[in-house]
Amino acid sequence: TTSPGPFPFPREYFFPPFFTRQTNLTTHHAQLTKWSALVLSYCRHHRIFKLPLSPASTTTGTSTTADKPISATPGEDLFYSPKINRRLSLVDTREVINFLKKDGRAEYVAGGDKEGDVVWIYWRTPEEWATLVEGWVEETGQKGSVLTLYELTEGEGTRGTEFHGMDSELLQKALSVLVKRGKAQIFGQEDSQGVKFF
Amino acid sequence: MSSRKGVGLAAFDRSRLNSAQYASHGSTLRSTNAQALETQLSVFRSLLQQFATTHAKDIRSNPTFRAQFARMCAAIGVDPLASSNTSSGGGNSVWAQLLGRSVNDFYFELAVRVVEVCGETRGENGGLIEVRKVREGLMRGRMEGGGEITEDDILRAVGTLKPLGSAYSIVRVGSKPYIRSVPKELNMDQSAVLEAVQVLGYVSVSMLMANLRWARARAQTALEDLVGEGMLWVDKQSEEWEYWSPGFMMES
Numbered sequence: 001t002t003s004p005g006p007f008p009f010p011r012e013y014f015f016p017p018f019f020t021r022q023t024n025l026t027t028h029h030a031q032l033t034k035w036s037a038l039v040l041s042y043c044r045h046h047r048i049f050k051l052p053l054s055p056a057s058t059t060t061g062t063s064t065t066a067d068k069p070i071s072a073t074p075g076e077d078l079f080y081s082p083k084i085n086r087r088l089s090l091v092d093t094r095e096v097i098n099f100l101k102k103d104g105r106a107e108y109v110a111g112g113d114k115e116g117d118v119v120w121i122y123w124r125t126p127e128e129w130a131t132l133v134e135g136w137v138e139e140t141g142q143k144g145s146v147l148t149l150y151e152l153t154e155g156e157g158t159r160g161t162e163f164h165g166m167d168s169e170l171l172q173k174a175l176s177v178l179v180k181r182g183k184a185q186i187f188g189q190e191d192s193q194g195v196k197f198f
Numbered sequence: 199m200s201s202r203k204g205v206g207l208a209a210f211d212r213s214r215l216n217s218a219q220y221a222s223h224g225s226t227l228r229s230t231n232a233q234a235l236e237t238q239l240s241v242f243r244s245l246l247q248q249f250a251t252t253h254a255k256d257i258r259s260n261p262t263f264r265a266q267f268a269r270m271c272a273a274i275g276v277d278p279l280a281s282s283n284t285s286s287g288g289g290n291s292v293w294a295q296l297l298g299r300s301v302n303d304f305y306f307e308l309a310v311r312v313v314e315v316c317g318e319t320r321g322e323n324g325g326l327i328e329v330r331k332v333r334e335g336l337m338r339g340r341m342e343g344g345g346e347i348t349e350d351d352i353l354r355a356v357g358t359l360k361p362l363g364s365a366y367s368i369v370r371v372g373s374k375p376y377i378r379s380v381p382k383e384l385n386m387d388q389s390a391v392l393e394a395v396q397v398l399g400y401v402s403v404s405m406l407m408a409n410l411r412w413a414r415a416r417a418q419t420a421l422e423d424l425v426g427e428g429m430l431w432v433d434k435q436s437e438e439w440e441y442w443s444p445g446f447m448m449e450s
Contacts, residue, residue, distance in 0.1 A: 010447075011446065011447045011448070011449060012447045015431070015442065015446050015447050016400075016433035016435065016436065016440065016442065017431035017432055017433040017440075017442050018431075018447075019433075019435060020431075020432060020433050020434045020435060022431055022432065023425065023432070024324075024425055024426060024427075024428050026320075026321050026324070026428045027321070027322065027324070027425075027428045027431060029321060030321035030322040031322075031431075033321070034322075085435075086433075086435050087435070
């Protein structure tokens with residue numbers, strides 16, 4: 001898969017106070033709005049569907065002058081800005097996630113209210129994915145055909161589409177929406193699940 | 199009998215007759231001239247209208263031409279920004295209508311965009327924004343061939359907003375002009391802090407104490423005031439808390 005290239009960070013990413021929770025209510029709201037937009041565009045750029053909130057390779061408390069590898073794991077440099085050495089705390093990060101949740105753009109992976117460490121970032125919601133797939137079915141005249149989930153995400157036939165290579169769990173969510181819309185039917189078990197489009 | 203020129207009373211009478219003739223001739227002349235004048239004026243008017251329309255593009259795209267045009271209008275006593283539906287008599291309203299249209303449109307549109315930028319950024323800057331940043335923001339969002347906008351243009355555009363009351367005004371912090379779109383006025387200490395922030399983009403309590411020779415409490419109060427107004431952001435991950443101007447986020 002081709003790498004999308006480096007993400008063009010906005011100015012606020014290099015603004016030290018951006019990583020401190022602002023006390024002024026209005027300022028804080030502007031801050032949350034900017035963070036939300038940043039998280040969404042960053043994840044869209046890297047095609048990150050599930051975002052870890054505290055990356056595995058946590059840096060130590062003391063600042064080091066060690067160079068970070070150029071190909072850092074996507075997600076690592078979102079809440080930490082190496083050039084200015086500022087990090088958004090986990091507590092403040094959760095606040096951003098909750099802000100996104102209100103807009104339906106985020107969901108904790110464990111489900112329910114339990115706040116784990118991995119989050120669905122819906123830079124495209126399951127509903128939006130559903131509409132995309134529906135459109136593709138129309139365009140390619142696939143109504144009435146049956147496909148496996150694997151074919152949809154990994155098959156040659158879907159190469160070049162937006163949903164090729166997408167997280168299969170998220171695709172399932174999207175297909176469930178299509179089922180509700182009466183546009184599809186899912187059958188089969190686990191590994192050999194298939195979908196028929198109407 | 200003979201109406202030929204003569205002297206004496208007869209001549210006097212004749213001169214009176216001539217005067218009357220001259221008078222009537224004069225008034226004929228005047229009315230003829232007035233007619234000619236009006237024809238001339240209407241020709242002039244339409245030429246002027248053509249000029250304004252032809253050069254509308256130049257007025258929009260060339261700030262030097264625009265400034266010169268504005269100066270020319272001022273020199274002949276015409277306010278190009280005057281409302282075109284003014285009922286003031288004389289040539290003024292007519293001229294304003296002919297010449298002012300394109301200039302009017304330009305500044306009106308600019309004022310609208312300035313108001314938009316102020317509205318969009320009020321959350322992050324508390325309603326105080328440097329004119330330079332507004333200009334940069336507008337130039338960045340401009341379409342190809344849109345022409346240059348100067349800080350002078352922005353100041354004029356904000357001037358046209360005066361009828362909206364004190365909602366939009368130009369304030370100076372140090373030597374730099376800012377647009378203030380909230381009623382809150384800055385006191386001396388707050389202005390001094392904002393001026394100090396201009397130097398590095400941020401200040402700390404220690405920096406204010408050292409450079410302005412203020413007591414700690416005074417520095418803290420001014421900074422907290424400004425944070426309270428949403429005009430400064432605070433960074434708590436530095437050794438000493440640092441207070442930043444939000445303008446940094448608008449830089450290109």
